[in-house]
Amino acid sequence: MTFLNCIFMGKVITNGMQSQRQVRVHFGSNLTFEACDFRADADFDNITVDGMVNFTGAIFRERALFNNVTFNGRHNYFTAFSSEKYFSMQESLIDGAIDFFKAKTRGRLSFQSTEFRGIARFHNLDCDGRSEFSLSRFRDDALFTYANFTGHFNFSDAIVYGRFDMNNVELQSSAAITSTIFYRPVTFEKTSVKGEFDVSRSVFYSGKPAMLEFRTLKPDDFVSQGTKFVLLNDLNAD
Structure with missing residues (x-):
């Protein structure tokens, strides 16, 4: 199903109730809404798509629900x-x-409890509200290079099995990356934080993150109580 450069004036809803039964939509091939303008709520909750999903250049004026x-x-x-x-x-x-x-x-951005099994690229993402990644699972790389977060950034209780790149990121507020597990290398190089940067109780299994030119306003804004830096090779050594 393909829509290109379309304007949707009313709500777009892909789920509901029929005869007291919940109706969900399953797309057996690609789903494209490229450069479409959604003037009301776009509610794609509960859909399944077997092919490619493409919302490149889409504009969501109200709530965008996936x-x-x-x-x-x-x-x-x-x-x-x-x-x-x-x-x-x-x-x-x-x-x-x-x-x-x-x-x-511009508003809140949330990926709470979502599982990403492929590479998740958030390069140059510009988020003007609170961003929520708590309880998420990244089976591959999670890449945030050159992203900007104006509101609080929450990446707590997550697991990242691939690389976690957060270099050249602007954090205009605080960031909580607490109780999170990182299995592959992590980088915070050239990242700037205006508030508290808390990695307490997190575990880094590839050793300490790369932090060249990492900046906070005050030295004690970097919080790492109970944080563990481990090398998997050390654990496997005889």
Whole structure:
């Protein structure tokens, strides 16, 4: 199903109730809403898509809801989309790679409890509200290079099995990366934080993160109580 440069004046809803039974939509191939303008709520909750998902350049004027979705395709694109109110992709399963390059959000952004099985790219993401990644699972790399977060950044109780790149990131407020497990190398190089940067109780299994030119306003803004830096090779040594 493909929509290009379309304007949707009313709500777009892909789920509901019929005869007291919940109705969910399953797309057996690709789903494209490229450069579409959603003037009211865009509610794609609970959908399953077997092919590629493409919302490149989409504009969400009201709420953009992708909660409990399942994307089975190898590639998914939310490149350069903009959300003016609230963008939520919580408790979802993304089986392939997903790209949010140059996306812009003005309200809250949430990926709480979502599982990413392919590479998740958030390069140059510009988030003007609170961002929520708590309880998320990244089976591959999680890449945030050159992203900007104006509100609080929450990455607590998450697990990242691939690389975690957060270099050249601007954090205009505080960041909580607490009780999170990182299995591969982590980098915070050239990242700037205006508030508290808390990695307490997190575990880094590839040793200490790369932090060249990492900046906070005050030395005690970097909090690492109970944080563990471990090398897996050391654990496997005789």
